[in-house]
Amino acid sequence: MDRDDVSWHGYWPAAPTPFTAEGALDEDAWRALLRLYLRQGVHGVLVNGSTGEWFSQTPGERRRVTEIAVDEVAGRIPVVVGVTAYTPSEAIGLARHAAGAGADGALATPPPYVHPGAEEIFAFFAEVSSATDLPFMVYNWPRGVAADIGAHPGLARRLAALPQVAAIKDSTGDWLRMLNTVEEVAARVRVFGSFLHRRGLAALLELGGDGNIDGGGLGAPFAVPYYEAVARRDGAAARAWADRYGALSARLIRPDYSGVFASPIPQLKAAMSLLGQPGGHVRPPLLPVAGEALEGIRAVLDESGLTEALADEPEPAAEARS
Template sequence: MNRDDVAWSGYWPAAPTPFTQSGDVDTEAIFDLMNLYAQTGVHGVLVNGSTGEWFSQNDNERKTVAEASIDAVAGRFPVVIGVSAYTAAQSSALAKHAASVGADGILATPPPYVHTSAEETYHYYRSVSTATSLPFMAYNWPRGVAVDMGTTPDLFSRLADLENVVAIKDSTGNWLAMLDTVEAVSDRVRVFGSFLHRRGLATLLELGG
């Protein structure tokens, strides 16, 4: 994988995961949702992330969601599969499954609950990002995992140097901190996040987003 060939940009919704009344993954609803995204002109989709409630699913359900989403999109835009988990081994196994069914990339937060140190976070990402040759997106979501990677000097820069890391998703809601991240790593990887206010949108336009 050559990171220079990965041209991710634009608007990427984080997909919810629909279930039937009986508690099964609703694959028909997933097909409808992905078709809706295609009709609205999105540039990619994130599946089994926080909005997709990966934490409410077992591994088989997560694999079903990934497979249904990839089948439904059918190459119309990139599908990045979330592989966040409590251990690097579980994340790596989910990453390998995503690669085997045709995902365009994988995404993960640091392990939740355990408050990983900066070094533990780095080594987790180094392990999971090399489990496959897929492009990898590091996901900073301190609200959900109690670790804010942006507060550790140079951590994002170190992650950006990992071979398969091509993007960072910033869900802190702190747009000034996100600008710091952009300044630190935009020469090597892409940064995804939300600047949904006037100054933020103006900044995105200046950055070419």
């Protein structure tokens, strides 16, 4: 399998999982969020990733989140399911469920917490990616798992050569290291990284790369048209959309992917609540955002033009499901 076996590209939200105030999985809000993404024209969706709080869900809840996503999206955009786990057997069980549910792909980081070395990372992905026929996305997330694929020379290239691997999501905080990944593997597999800025545009147009998978999709009104402009090779339009996206994202997320006002997931869900979007509540150990931090987020939403942009969107038509 290689990059031409999938059409994955553009702007994808890494979707949050909505929970009620009491901590239950909010299935109605989850469906509403997926419908919002479809209306916004995103090019794919990642579920049960880090932003989806996979770490606070039971295995049964992770499976239910997957089933609802596949049902609600109904083939209109790719649904890739996060199967990150501490052991290969647990990740394989989730991947096999995703395949049976009709997902379009699976994704995992290296096992969290255990600080695996290069050979252990390779062995993990070789086992998990080969357990199903799904296209597989390798996720490099050093901040979350304390293991950096890019720190091991040649490892990204070895992973890209695995039979089921079709993409790498590189979320290192080191932008030049991410570009090294693009140079090393983009001819073989899709690469999702940090491209939603003017430097990223130059990379997309000249070096390679395929898209962004963005925590929550808050910036979709700016990021979707950015990638549409990139596809047209319309640099002027893409630069304008990148600047609007940057006026939002740079004031909420630091270059190392930490949040400015709070932890990234509570910050995201607070912003979605302020915008009337169905992000739901966080689960412990995460805590909700309140007070001055909440007012700071509100100011960013207003001053970036996102609140106004969303207000100008047409009201969704009534949706009926059989």
